Amino acid sequence: MTKQKAMNCLYHGSPTSPQPHFVLVPFLAQGHIIPIVDLSHILVDQGAFVTFVTTPLNASRIRHYIECARELQLPIRFVTLPINCSEVGLPEGSENLDTLTAGLKQFDAFLEACLQLRDPLISYLKEHGPPPNCVISDLCQPWTGDVARTFGIPRFSFVGFSAFSHLCRHIINSKNIYDKVTDDHQPVPLPGFPHPLEIPKTQSPLNFSISAGGVRYMIREEEPKVQGVIVNTFEEMEPLYVECFEKAIQKKVWTLGPMGLYNRNTKKPDTRGDKASIDIERCMNWLDGMQDQSVIFVSFGSLARIMPLQLIEIGLGLEASKKSFIWVMKSGPHNTEFEQWLIEERFEERTKDRGLIIRVWAPQSAILSHNAIGGFMTHCGWNSVIESISSGVPMITWPHFAEQFLNEILVVDILKIGVRIGVTSSVTWGSEKRDEVMVKRDDVERKVLELINEEGEGMKKRVKARELGTMAKKAMEEGGSSYQNIKLLIQEIQQQIPLVEVERANGLESLKVQN
Structure with missing residues (x-):
């Protein structure tokens, strides 16, 4: 890499405003990977460097996006880490939720398989610069909290819910509202919701829950430790639920969506999913x-x-x-x-x-x-x-x-x-x-x-x-609410980059950026 390209990778604006390095870790399911792909586009176009963590099967599904990013010389590094599926009792190749032949019965094992990515990712980030400044990871990847703590950087959680559903889920879990309910079809009021709302257990997120195992415990333990929550929505659509969710978790809720509109606004090709089976x-x-x-x-x-x-x-x-x-x-x-x-x-x-x-x-x-x-x-x-x-x-x-x-x-x-x-x-x-x-x-x-x-x-x-x-569309356009939130998020991370790291970046000699 030339010195000029390294400078372009390191800085957005001036050397006093270092380029933040975001590590993105989606949950290994198609509906979770796609918005993280969108988010990576958004971050690099606003001056960030991105490490996108995936596995061999999932990398093959977004290969068109990977090829496009490399062709355009975008500052995105794709780190493909293997999973030993047989170690957790899954067939080889079970690297995406839609590959689980037994569905929910294999969900816990799948989460355990994802946990295997933790130590290899930490090792990779230690060996390959630039130093990470922020982790954005799916709620179902709680082990990324260890990654963030290893490098002393913040972690933001992301999961594909609306603010409305986030708030419902938070109340359901924190209040344990179904503990004494004997009829799963009985509508149950959500205490503390901003307006009357009743949801039976059969229609709650618990219908897709995991058993009381180690990963579930990790998820509950890690949720309060995140610096903020990123939501693929826009404030004008559900302002009441964004506000109430922020109050409930006492964290900043970053509305950065609709992320899928970003490709349309920037006229970039839509390469975020698998290749269409129709022309x-x-x-x-x-x-x-x-x-x-x-x-x-x-x-x-x-x-x-x-x-x-x-x-x-x-x-x-x-x-x-x-x-x-x-x-x-x-x-x-x-x-x-x-x-x-x-x-x-x-x-x-x-x-x-x-x-x-x-x-x-x-x-x-x-x-x-x-x-x-x-x-x-x-x-x-x-x-x-x-x-x-x-x-x-x-x-x-x-x-x-x-x-x-x-x-x-x-x-x-x-x-x-x-x-x-x-x-x-x-x-x-x-x-x-x-x-x-x-x-x-x-x-x-x-x-x-x-x-x-x-x-x-x-x-x-x-x-x-x-x-x-x-x-x-207005929310994602320049000056819109989500557009402004994207800029503010990047600025927040830039302000947290230690001075010693800025000085190290100015030297450039010891920096190794590998794509």
Whole structure:
């Protein structure tokens, strides 16, 4: 590396304003990795140096992003550390949550596997400069607290919840509100919430909880030690919940989103996820042939496992609605039966003039931002919700587990930009019942028609969604609330860099930056 390039890597502005070095550690799940990829773009464009920690499998999934970052000579270093899956009883290659064949039954072991990254990361950071100044890591990577303490630097936690869901989760955990509840379906009030709110246990984040093991204890122990919490939202959308969450945890809550809008604002290519299994140009050309706000987009994320009989009901409901649709479905053993049904019933041929099925991975952000999209049937994972909001698209909500029912409450009851499909209880991830149909074809047809409607409630929700989309874009533009928070976060870390480190940086001779 030349001296000039080293200077460019070290400083943003002048030598008296050192370039902060952020270590980013996402949880190893697709929905958690994507916003951290977005955050890395944001930080380096504002003058930071980033070390992005991943594993071989997950590095292969974001290889397009890695290649793009290197081609553009961005100050991002990708550190790929191996995991010994067999050591914790997992099959080799179980490096992402969506690779767990038994779902929730393997979750604890997966968290133990992630713990293996701690010591190798500490060793790597000791051996390779520049010295780290801040760790931003997922809530489910509590071992990163040890990394931060080793180098005497702050740690900020990040998890893909809204501020609303963060606040709900904090109250549920800190107050143990379900301890004496005998009926899991009984609505339970959340004490201290800023307005009346009742949530049954079946719709709480505890439906995706881990056992009372070592990693869970670490998570609870580490949460109060973080310097702040980063949330992929914007203040104008949920100011009450941001304020109340800050008061509840007595920490600064940094609203830096919607992070996914950053690529759009800077005109950077969207390389944050796996390669789409459909040519993006073909997909966009198909949408170009549709009327504005006439297409329903159907996608349930990377973890939800929908059984064949339920998939058939979705398909028949979409067909009966007579509305145009894009439907994303994952591959897997449980989908073989459904694929056979598609062939036997000639479903794709029957709906070819107004339906497009995408298998495995879709360019979701590009699809949602197209004018032809009029609604999004979603599992209510926060990435999907915030991307839909960013694009001004209303939603049909179909939560499955984790905090998704909380996101549904925010979307439908508070923001009023969605309609419920009608599910009332979570499913156990990895133990889905093959013959269970939670939503009938008539429900799918009715909700699609309710949302894709040129008047009435559907129109009101579309107008409200577009208003929120405009607010989201303004938050991420120069001078916007999230944009300003990004600058303030970087400044805060710069101010904490010890003087001796600044002097060391001025020397440059002993610095080794390896990409």
